[in-house]
Amino acid sequence: MSEPHVIESVTVRIGAPAEFVWEVLVDYPRYPEWNPYTVKVVTTLTVGDPIDLTLPSPDGSSGTFVNREHLRVVDPPRHLRYDTGDELPGIFAVRDQWIEPLGAALCTYRTTDAFSGQYADKVIEVSGPWVKAGFDAVAHALKARAEQLWARQAAPPGG
Template structure:
């Protein structure tokens, strides 16, 4: 985790990664099958919208033991089997912006590194820093573990 503050920019970055014994295609399919999130995802509980650059999503998150939050990010990048990236704002741009990044790095035929990052910027970031370090970081880890378990299950 990184926290940078100066007169122009307040930024904090969270980072979590996990190795998954599955193909990039399988991990991507799970990551972008938003309708299945309520069944397996303990952090991002629901998402509505299309996986398409420029699309505005409705995302409902709730890390374990924390309050739920709904926001409406816009997809910045949707590169199949490689990267999904969206940008959301709290109230208005510049106060508390979060760019959520999911990266799938192939390590072998049926092995990937799944990286989940979020870059927070804006004047309200210091107010939420403790919750980001505890609740959001915990949510990343829980989601990564759940994605790994789901991806490594045998296909029905």
């Protein structure tokens, strides 16, 4: 079996505590307010359970589609992993989201997706740039959202 194809987002530095960024990351009901790539998520956040990700259509139309994956690691505030399991014959994708604490109110975020299986080459060829652009957009949007909310929370009353 060949090595998986890995798509990695930019790594962003976020001016907020890792625990706070984690809470923003898993606050799925609020995704429509800030997340440009994953516009809706339905999950229990329990390892083994499904996670249904609603994504915008890659063709740029106003449509969306649901991608069902399965939670494998929920390790707050550092690591979230889910994969496609047997949902897509001929393709297996493993998504990891990483938050690395750097200090009391500073951390980094990045995400990767590793594609393997019979159709991995074709998926990368057709969808790779779209996935990369989406991952980068999420990283930048998470940074903006977490820093905005943290600044509001950390501001002194009346200030």
